[in-house]
Amino acid sequence: GRQPMRKNKSLNINVEITLEDVLTGKDFTAEVSIPGGQSKVITIQIPPGIEHGQQIRYEGMGDNSISNLRPGDLIVNVIVRNHPVFRREATTLLLEKEISVWDALVGSSTEIKTLDNKTLSINIPAGTQPETVLRVPGEGLPHMRTRQRGNMMLKLKVSIPKNLTQS
Numbered sequence: 001g002r003q004p005m006r007k008n009k010s011l012n013i014n015v016e017i018t019l020e021d022v023l024t025g026k027d028f029t030a031e032v033s034i035p036g037g038q039s040k041v042i043t044i045q046i047p048p049g050i051e052h053g054q055q056i057r058y059e060g061m062g063d064n065s066i067s068n069l070r071p072g073d074l075i076v077n078v079i080v081r082n083h084p085v086f087r088r089e090a091t092t093l094l095l096e097k098e099i100s101v102w103d104a105l106v107g108s109s110t111e112i113k114t115l116d117n118k119t120l121s122i123n124i125p126a127g128t129q130p131e132t133v134l135r136v137p138g139e140g141l142p143h144m145r146t147r148q149r150g151n152m153m154l155k156l157k158v159s160i161p162k163n164l165t166q167s
Contacts, residue, residue: 007070008063009035015076017046019083022141023115024048032074036065044076049091049144052080086115091150093140096157097122104128104158112154114139122154130158 011034017026025048033039042061050056055075062072080088087094099110107126111119122134133155140150 005070008066008072010073010075011062012075012077014079015044015046016079016081017050018081019086019088019141020115021046022048022050022080022088025050032061034065035063038065042074046078047144048147049142050078050080051090051144052078052088054078083115085113088141091141091143091148093150093152094155095152096155098157098159099124099128101158101160104130104156112136114152115141124156128156128158130156132156 011032013030013032015028015030026046027043028046029041029043031039031041040061042058044056044058046056055077058074058076060071061074064071085095093115095112097110097112099108102108103110103124105126107124107128109121109123111121113119118139120136120139122136124134133153136152136154138149139152142149
């Protein structure tokens with residue numbers, strides 16, 4: 001059998017992004033230190049829909065300190081920071097919204113902000129039970145290959161007043 005071509009070492013770097021970056025994708029430059037004291041500036045392209053823990057490989061952008069070997073690869077480990085409001089499950093965004101017991105009983109509408117900062121009015125049907133989950137189509141995250149957006153799932157938390165008085 002043939003021997004695989006030897007090459008310099010691959011370099012690993014971690015890149016931290018926000019959930020908003022997952023929605024839109026993000027390009028940024030990073031300075032990468034190469035063994036031997038050199039550094040190079042590269043542009044990293046994060047595609048929309050990337051998952052936490054996924055890696056992006058840039059061939060030939062790693063270590064090149066041994067001149068008679070091919071350059072190694074640069075491996076970018078993507079870390080998606082937790083969001084203060086939304087939770088992610090693949091392309092689905094989960095959001096909790098507190099509503100009053102009165103709104104749950106008689107029905108109403110409530111406003112929510114999406115990840116891309118749109119304000120949506122959501123209809124709450126009369127007789128809504130605590131922990132009801134409403135589907136908001138197309139307001140989730142994009143699928144990395146198809147770019148088609150997933151859904152937002154809105155979990156309604158019914159707040160029951162603690163200090164009730166008899167009238």
